[in-house]
Amino acid sequence: xxxxxxxxxxxxxxxxxxxxxxxxxxxxxxxxxxxxxxxxxxxxxxxxxxxxxxxxxxxxxxxxxxxxxxxxxxxxxxxxxxxxxxxxxxxxxxxxxxxxxxxxxxxxxxxxxxxxxxxxxxxxxxxxxxxxxxxxxxxxxxxxxxxxxxxxxxxxxxxxxxxxxxxxxxxxxxxxxxxxxxxxxxxxxxx
Numbered sequence: 001x002x003x004x005x006x007x008x009x010x011x012x013x014x015x016x017x018x019x020x021x022x023x024x025x026x027x028x029x030x031x032x033x034x035x036x037x038x039x040x041x042x043x044x045x046x047x048x049x050x051x052x053x054x055x056x057x058x059x060x061x062x063x064x065x066x067x068x069x070x071x072x073x074x075x076x077x078x079x080x081x082x083x084x085x086x087x088x089x090x091x092x093x094x095x096x097x098x099x100x101x102x103x104x105x106x107x108x109x110x111x112x113x114x115x116x117x118x119x120x121x122x123x124x125x126x127x128x129x130x131x132x133x134x135x136x137x138x139x140x141x142x143x144x145x146x147x148x149x150x151x152x153x154x155x156x157x158x159x160x161x162x163x164x165x166x167x168x169x170x171x172x173x174x175x176x177x178x179x180x181x182x183x184x185x186x187x188x189x190x191x
Contacts, residue, residue: 074100074101075100075101075103076090076097076100076101076102076103077103077104078102078103078104080105080185080186080189081191082191083104083125083127083137083189083191084125084127084137084189084190084191085191087137087138087139088137090102090139090160090171091171094160094162094171097160098160098161098162099159099160099161100159100160101157101158101159101176102139102156102157102158102159102160102173103155103156103157104123104138104155104156105123105153105154105155105156105181105185106123106124106125106138106153106154106156106185107123107124107125107126107151107152107153107154107187108121108122108123108147108148108149108150108151108152108153108154108180109121109122109123109124109136109150109151110122110147110150120140121140121141121142121143121147122136122138122139122140122141123138123139123141123154123156123173124136124137124138124139125137125138125185125186125187125188125189126187126188126189127188127189127190128190133188137189139160139171139172139173140170140171140172140173141156141158141172141173141174141175141178142158142163142172142173142174142175143158143175143178145175145178148178148180152180153180153181153182153183153184153185154178154179154180154181155177155178155179155181156173156175156177156178156179157175157176157177158173158174158175158176158177159173159174159176160172160173160174161173161174
């Protein structure tokens with residue numbers, strides 16, 4: 001399973017460029033609830049050993065306890081009402097989405113890296129962050145056509161892929177379509 005949550009989506013950095021890291025997660029996590037008291041003073045025994053404190057594994061949980069179903073077709077349309085939850089699920093479970101067509105709407109942004117002069121392009125929506133609604137959820141995008149103006153509202157359609165840059169792996173949507181729309185959706189989302 002890959003790791004999604006980073007300072008970008010919490011709003012502490014101004015880009016949606018995400019480093020993808022591999023995590024090992026338990027196949028069958030231990031139950032989280034137990035009966036409150038053992039019967040007649042007898043100690044309960046569990047078949048599951050307690051997790052080691054230094055273990056790098058952890059169970060991934062969708063934000064706001066939203067349940068997101070894995071895609072079954074080739075098109076995954078990210079809707080406004082579950083934008084953050086669906087975006088996070090894609091970052092947390094990229095193996096279920098790689099090669100699938102992703103369609104969503106959002107605000108076009110770009111960021112030029114001072115060290116290299118490289119420009120990163122992305123389409124996002126704003127969400128809760130560390131300082132209010134300064135978080136960003138969305139994806140880096142690659143496009144062979146002309147880029148829109150910063151802050152244009154766009155509908156994008158493309159295939160989710162992982163690419164490597166300077167020894168790091170990142171997710172992005174390789175666009176087949178980028179359309180600037182006049183009518184804007186919700187720029188600020190909570191789920």
